[in-house]
Amino acid sequence: MSDRAPPSLPPSFLEALRRHLPADRLLTEPGDCWSYGYDNSRRQAPPGGVAFPESHDEVVAIVRLCNEHRVPLTPRGRGTGTTGATVPDQGGLVLSTELMNRIVEVRPADRYLVAQPGVLNAAVQEAAGAVGFFWPPDPTSAAFATVGGNLAYNSAGPRAVKYGTPRDNVLGLAAVTGAGQSLRTGVFTSKGVVGYDLTRLLIGSEGTLAIITEATLKLTPRPEAKRTLQAVYRDIESASEAVAAIMAQPVIPCALEFIDQRAIEMIRAHAETDLPRDAGALLMIEVDGPAASLEAAVESVRRAAANAGLLRLHAAADEAEVAALWATRKALSPALRQVAPKKINEDVVVPVSRIPDLIRGLERLSREHDITIVNFGHAGNGNIHVNLLFDPDAPGEGERADRCLDAVFDLVLSLRGTLSGEHGIGLVKRAFVVREIDPVTLELMRRIKREFDPNGILNPGKTLPGV
Numbered sequence: 001m002s003d004r005a006p007p008s009l010p011p012s013f014l015e016a017l018r019r020h021l022p023a024d025r026l027l028t029e030p031g032d033c034w035s036y037g038y039d040n041s042r043r044q045a046p047p048g049g050v051a052f053p054e055s056h057d058e059v060v061a062i063v064r065l066c067n068e069h070r071v072p073l074t075p076r077g078r079g080t081g082t083t084g085a086t087v088p089d090q091g092g093l094v095l096s097t098e099l100m101n102r103i104v105e106v107r108p109a110d111r112y113l114v115a116q117p118g119v120l121n122a123a124v125q126e127a128a129g130a131v132g133f134f135w136p137p138d139p140t141s142a143a144f145a146t147v148g149g150n151l152a153y154n155s156a157g158p159r160a161v162k163y164g165t166p167r168d169n170v171l172g173l174a175a176v177t178g179a180g181q182s183l184r185t186g187v188f189t190s191k192g193v194v195g196y197d198l199t200r201l202l203i204g205s206e207g208t209l210a211i212i213t214e215a216t217l218k219l220t221p222r223p224e225a226k227r228t229l230q231a232v233y234r235d236i237e238s239a240s241e242a243v244a245a246i247m248a249q250p251v252i253p254c255a256l257e258f259i260d261q262r263a264i265e266m267i268r269a270h271a272e273t274d275l276p277r278d279a280g281a282l283l284m285i286e287v288d289g290p291a292a293s294l295e296a297a298v299e300s301v302r303r304a305a306a307n308a309g310l311l312r313l314h315a316a317a318d319e320a321e322v323a324a325l326w327a328t329r330k331a332l333s334p335a336l337r338q339v340a341p342k343k344i345n346e347d348v349v350v351p352v353s354r355i356p357d358l359i360r361g362l363e364r365l366s367r368e369h370d371i372t373i374v375n376f377g378h379a380g381n382g383n384i385h386v387n388l389l390f391d392p393d394a395p396g397e398g399e400r401a402d403r404c405l406d407a408v409f410d411l412v413l414s415l416r417g418t419l420s421g422e423h424g425i426g427l428v429k430r431a432f433v434v435r436e437i438d439p440v441t442l443e444l445m446r447r448i449k450r451e452f453d454p455n456g457i458l459n460p461g462k463t464l465p466g467v
């Protein structure tokens with residue numbers, strides 16, 4: 001948290017900005033701006049002002065002024081990101097998309113929905129649901145996270161194992177580059193190959209290349225039916241073997257979530273559960289599809305999930321049982337909060353077949369650094385939330401946690417993994433990027449940044465090191 005005074009914006013800049021935005025869509029009082037300086041990384045840095053554009057043209061005007069006056073500009077959805085990408089640590093102006101919250105059109109026959117960036121994920125699901133469709137990206141924060149934030153971080157949730165992430169579910173974008181140019185990327189069709197794929201370049205770029213002002217989201221028909229299974233295993237090896245076997249058969253589950261033994265112990269200590277005493281790992285599995293063929297699909301997954309280490313496999317019979325099965329998984333976050341004053345929550349990814357190596361490596365690092373590590377996450381994607389729990393006020397514990405985290409990233413990369421599956425880089429992981437991306441690729445990325453944002457005004461200091 002920064003307690004320095006908010007840097008004020010140049011008077012000539014503010015004067016020009018006021019010509020483009022009415023007074024009630026521009027905040028400059030430090031007290032009003034304060035809450036636009038944080039995100040869920042719990043970092044805070046106050047901006048000099050907050051602008052609330054309502055249209056693409058207003059975004060263009062704001063970006064151009066920021067260029068002219070060299071004012072840093074941070075795009076912001078609802079600040080639920082966990083890596084500080086929307087914290088304006090270099091001051092300047094925050095551009096909040098709160099008022100760009102219109103669903104422009106829904107076209108079921110063409111299977112797309114056009115939305116402004118400030119529309120909440122939940123509102124997209126509601127509009128798509130009304131015509132029998134859904135938009136696959138499903139972060140747990142859907143009720144309060146925006147489409148712009150989802151795209152800028154390539155955020156996803158359990159459904160990604162079957163339906164993919166925003167990169168797989170966006171047809172095209174309207175955006176404004178850091179230089180203030182308007183651009184359209186992609187298509188309104190389900191196929192298209194003209195030119196370079198700038199849609200997928202902007203998705204995941206954390207607001208450092210362009211501000212997304214409109215997105216054409218690819219819709220998927222809602223499945224007719226769904227079944228939920230909970231599989232409890234004696235140990236991590238058996239659970240991992242099951243994950244690999246499930247992913248190797250033809251039915252792709254629409255959720256394949258994993259909880260390790262430490263997490264199970266924590267749930268047991270802090271919530272009601274009937275999990276077997278010797279449970280060493282747990283999988284939550286969901287299968288969806290046409291009602292007529294669902295039983296056969298479930299049976300195929302059930303067969304793959306069964307191995308010598310399976311202690312119990314239970315299929316929910318009704319909605320109440322589905323909720324009860326997921327309650328075990330949902331008990332985890334509150335339990336983690338009660339266990340330690342601080343947690344570092346990473347979202348590393350490894351190839352599915354390397355999950356046992358990852359978990360065993362994490363157990364070793366936990367012992368070596370004397371830091372409690374709890375793991376759960378999207379096993380079907382190999383995307384594991386690694387939680388380092390510690391007390392920052394206990395002598396030496398913070399330093400041990402930092403050293404442990406360093407070693408966690410080395411372990412992940414040694415397994416051909418990647419540092420982040422969905423939370424992004426932002427401020428908090430920027431220093432580690434050089435370990436994953438080679439110098440030539442990184443330099444190409446820096447050049448791309450300079451092409452889109454020659455004056456470096458757009459979300460400076462985020463994502464790429466050395467720009």
Ligand SMILES: Cc1cc2nc3c(=O)[nH]c(=O)nc-3n(C[C@H](O)[C@H](O)[C@H](O)COP(=O)(O)OP(=O)(O)OC[C@H]3O[C@@H](n4cnc5c(N)ncnc54)[C@H](O)[C@@H]3O)c2cc1C
Binds near residue numbers: 075149206423
């Ligand atoms: C309780 C909770 C649960 C969560 N669960 C998940 C989860 O399951 N999966 C997951 O992936 N994440 C999860 N998150 C993280 C977070 O919700 C997501 O990253 C989300 O997509 C961020 O959306 P936002 O609107 O809050 O974006 P913000 O945090 O405001 O911004 C995120 C990034 O997007 C950029 N940005 C925002 N709008 C635009 C735009 N229009 N153009 C260009 N750049 C833009 C910002 O500059 C920043 O870099 C969770 C967070 C919380 C608090």
